[in-house]
Amino acid sequence: MTGGESLLGRDDELRGLCDRLGGIDARGCAIGLVGEAGVGKSALQAAVVNEARARGFTLLTARGSESETHLPFASLHQMLWPILSRSANLPVRQRDALLSGFGMSDVAAPDPFLIALAVLELVVDAARQAPVLLSLDDMHWMDEPSVDVAAFVARRIEGERVMLLASVRAESTLLADNPSMEWVSVAGIDESSASALVDGRAPDLTPALRERVLREAGGNPLALLEFPTAMRAGRLGWSELSEDLPMTVRLERAFATRVEHLPAATRALLTVAALDDGTDLAEMLAAAGLVLGAAVDLEASQPALDEGLLISDGASAHFRHPLVRSALRHATPLAQRQAVHAALAQILSGPHPDRAAWHRASSTTAPDEHVAAELERAAQTAVRRGALVSAVAWLQRAAALSPDLPARGARLLSAAEIAFELGRFSQVEQMKRQVAGMPLLPRDQSRLAWLEGVFDDGSSIDPAETRRLISLAGQALRDDDTDLAAQLLVGAARRSWWSDPGADVRQEIVLAAQQASLPDDDPRLLAIRAMSESHERASFVISRLSQWPADVHGRPQAAGLLGIAAFCTGDFAHAIGFLSTPVEALRSQGRLSLLAEALAIRAWAAIYLGAFDLARSADEAMRLADETGQTLWAATARIAIAVLGALRGVRDSDAALLGEAERAALRSPIATSSLLAGVQFARGMGDLSAARYEEAYRQLRRVFDPGDPAFHRVQQVWALSYLADAAVHTGRQDEARSLLATVQRITGDDPSPAARIALEYSRAVLAGDADAEALFRSALDGGGRRLPWHRARAELxxxxxxxxxxxxxxxxxxxxxxxxxxxxxxxRAWAERADQELRATGEGGWQPTISPSELLSPQEAQIAQLAAQGLSNREIAERLYLSHRTISSHLYRIFPKLGITSRAQLGAALSNGADPRTSGSDSGSDTVM
Structure with missing residues (x-):
């Protein structure tokens, strides 16, 4: 190490962290230090900062503060300040979003992920000149928007010269589920180091006091330094440092005793500093003067500085240790705290209205509509800045101060709706419980009903919940609120898709939608009909879908609904077309949670259609859904990835993905939903590909059994042809023919495109010898004739x-x-099956080809495609929410895999896979080996 003296008792920890600094050119990393208060996390972090400074790192540091947790992006602004001027070089959308987050731009409601991407680009750009250390101390007290950005960055720095070092309290759960974080537990120092530290700080302790300090401190360095001072001063009795108390409490008591003897003006200043959410010393002095009723000048800070409680440069001030702030906050009576908040609100009302609103709200516990409305306006400002997490907190506080119960409920619902956008399940559930017993206006009753089950995409196993939505939609129609009625009915229809409430309820949904007097081609109406009565209304829906252009006249939300309508009726070609519009729009808008949903649905449409390259976007859907906390869509994407693995012939490697998806289904109210049917379909495909026909039949058969949790009235149709394959190989043709007859009754005389393909194929493979050839020719010339996958299955x-x-x-x-x-x-697995059949005819000599898609990972393939279209690295990075240097690194690996040396060769390399309808790669003669 070159940065100065090592910490007493921390040689091993410091050596390990400095080794990571030394290896930063090879691999970026994100490390979290976790331990109890005072154990030395901050000291260890400071030592790493000093070492990084000596090694020429760019240092970006921030420290969380208990009083600033409600200020959006406060910690992020601290961290970025040294390089914020570089934001002028960011792409316009990223720059505007970032500056808006800091209140330095007027962009309305920037997406939080766009802000995070801007931060990533700034950090990575700085790392081109020198390695970067992001030091985030006391992250447990940072505002949530800043923590969310840190989590985003942590997931994306492995290939960069960046080290993120964060410290959190042992009880914190921040970033606990972030797989990019490496956690280092910081415990107390060893006995010899503890003894040396006490002897150096308090050499005059009596043996009895020294022994007590060592025992009470338990190796906690801060306690080893502070307990002697408190004990020698005689202001603490033995019982007050009882080892039965948590260390945090014992340390707070030790700090609190050091304030009692200070002058009144100093105590007032310290109390203000403990409750202030800023560091401006003049601001603190002015507020302290209001509290004390007399002017408080700079001299009042000197005793606090001399006592080692406060650190100041004359313009700003902060506590030497966060526990000093915590001790003072806890020791200050409620009435005095309220007086301090009122003083701060008065001082801040001009220059900082949002901060003033928060302090004004903290100065009272009584309902106050004026203050509640002020907080609501502050929440709207936070939304405009992209700080949705902070907006939730402001609205919750506004609700608590609302004297009118319906207004309180409305504000809580607004907070819950924002929390839903953020994927905060527990927060939404908590607020729903609060609202449940309140008198609500009719529209707010409907908003609450809509929030029921939103994290399960509107799924429920209780038909009564679906009927309630239908009833509320009827009320909305009577109030001439057609849009709300349509929203509620779309929610009811989603429930009917995930878990069938029965034909009667589904018909009620459709009848209610018809009463809304929406045009026949209204995307909402088509989605409602498709999800509720996928078979019964299929021909009607499909005929109306064909009247819409693929771009839906630039209306991404409408396009998404049309894509769902097409998917649920088995018109997968239209589904892909419609869903591609919102995918691009949502990507450009940075609305990642909705993008994950659109990508997941489109991937499944592509799987059923046989467009497997497009279906690989399931990988991006899974990553985005995981990042935005959408368990349902993450599971949907995992199942799609497993199906693709089965088709490639990957033997059981995706069992973990399916296990995660199944657990997600069983943990939620959708245990009887489409999700479990998808899991069974994927397992059946894996068994079919591996020629395990008994297992394949058993897995697929569950989708057709109404008494099985994996039963699905629509997906059974799409799985029929694969069940028929398994039936032929296991001698279960009669049972399969019975299921075929059932599906024929369900789909009627005018089946959807997907149903037609499934029926034509199944009739052929299950037919007796007399009828089989004619039915095979019908299948070859039928609905799948222009779809390579389906035609190839019929040919096999x-x-x-x-x-x-x-x-x-x-x-x-x-x-x-x-x-x-x-x-x-x-x-590959299916090509090998066809080759085995050909070998049985006496023909051999085939060698499988390797397509570009097999050489590249899904993310690499996506990057290569975008680069081949002419997009720059920065443009690709913005679309995929990665840094432009990460894109460059991927391309560096992609080129040799494809056997090329330049970007200009990408297009030809990616199109190297021949069209299956025209390729002559193995169209040789009937040579017999």
Whole structure:
């Protein structure tokens, strides 16, 4: 180490952290120091900062403060201050979002993820000149928007010359579930180091006091320094430092005793400093003067400085240790605290109205509509700045001070709606419980009903909840609030999709939607009908969908609803088209939670259609859903990834993904939902690909059993052809034919595109010898004829049937075509099945090709595609919420994988996979080996 003396008793910890500094050129890292108050986390962190300074690092530091937790982006502003001038070089949208977060721009409601991306880019850009240390001390007291940005950055610095070092209290759960964080437990120092520290600080202690200090402190360095002072002063009895008390309490008591003997003006200043959410010393002195009723000047701070409680440069002031602030806050009576807050509100009302509003609210416990309205306006300001977490806190406080109960409920609902956008499940549930017993206006009653189950995408196992939404929608229609009625009915329809409440309830949803007098092609109406009566209304919905252009006239929200309508009716081609519009719009707007949902649904539409390259966007959907706390959509994406793995022939490697998805389903009210059906479909596909036909049939059969939690009235149709495959190989044709007949009744005479493909294929493979050939030809010429995956499956089944009927030469043509298509699509397991059938005819010599999509990870493939389209690294980074240097690193790895050396070659390399309908890669003769 080169940065100065090592800490007493911390050689091992400091050496390990400094080693990470030394390896920063090879790998960035995010490390959290966790331990009890006073154990030395801050000292250890300061030592690392000094070492980093000596090594030439750029230092970006911030320290959390208990009184600043309500100030959005306060800690982030501290951290970025040394490099904030570089924001002028950011892309315009990122720069404006970041400055708006700091109140330095008027951009309305910037997305928090866009702010986080701007921070990432600033940090990474700084790291080009020198490695960067982000030091975040006392993160447990930082404002939540700043913590969210830190979490975002921590996930994305592994490939950068950046080290994030944070310290948190042992009881904190901040970033606990962030897989990018490496946690280092900081415990008390060893006995010899503790003895040396006490002897150096208090060499005159009597043996009895020395022994007591060592025992009470338990190796806690701050206690070892503070307990001797308190004990020697005679202001603490033995019982007051009882080791039965938590260390934090014992330390606070030790600090509190050091304030009692100070002058009144100094005590007033310290009390103000403990409750202030700023560090401006003049501000503190002015407020202390109001509290004391007499002027308080700079001299009042000197005793606090001499006592080692306060640190000041003459313009700003802060406590030497956060526990001093905590001790003073806890020791100050409520009435005095309120007086201090009132004084601060008066001082701040001109220059800082939002801070003044918070202090004014803290100065009273009685309901006050004026103060509540002021807080509500401050919350609106926080939303405009992109500080949604802070807005929730302000609205909750506004609700608590609302004298009118309906107004209180409305403000809590506004807070809950924002918390939902943030993915804060527990917060939403808590606020819903608070509102449940309040008198609400009719519209707010409907808002509360809509919030029920929103984290499960509106799923519920109770039909009564769905009927309640229908009833509230009826009330909204009577109040001429068509938009609210439509919103409620979309929620009811989502419930009917995830967990079937029965035909009667589904019909009630559709009838209520018809009473709304929406146009027949209204996206909301089409989504309601598609989700509620996917089969019964399929032809009506699909006919109306065809009247809409793919871009839906630039209306992303409408396009999303049309995409859902198309998906639920089995019109997957239209679903992909419609969902691509909101995907791009949501990406550009930075609305990542909704983007994750759109990507997940589109990935499944692509899977069912056989567009597997597009379906790989499930990987991005999973990452975004995890990051935005959307368990349902993360599980949906994991299942899609597992299906793609099964098609590639990855043997059981995705079992963990399916296990996570299944647990997510069983933990929520959607245990009987589409999610479990998807898990069974993925497992069945894995078993089919591995030729484990008994297992495949067992897994898929559950989707068709109304008594099984995995039953789904729509997904059984889409799984039918795969069940038929398993039935043929296990001798269960009769049972499968019975299920085929049931599905035919369900889908009616005008089935959807997906249902038609499934029915045509299943009729052929389950047919008797007399009818099979004609039905195979119908399947080949039917709904899947222009869809390579579905046509190849029919060709494989037909070729297999021909070979087993000893029509060897005829069988080779469809089997070759199937093998070629599967090979190009990357469905390796299925290509191998087709090749096995061809080998059984006596033909061999095939070598599988490797497509570009197999060489690249899903994220690499996405980056390569965007680069091939001509986007710059910065443009790609903004779309994918990564740093531009990360994009550069990915491309550096992509080029050799594709055998190219320049960006200009990407397009040709990515299109190297031949069209399965035109490729001649294995169209050789009928040569027999």
């Amino acid at each position: 089944a037909y070729g297999t049937w021909l070979r087993r009927h000893r029509r060897i030469v005829e069988s080779r043509v469809p089997l070759r075509a199937a093998r070629r298509t599967f090979d190009v699509l990357g469905a």
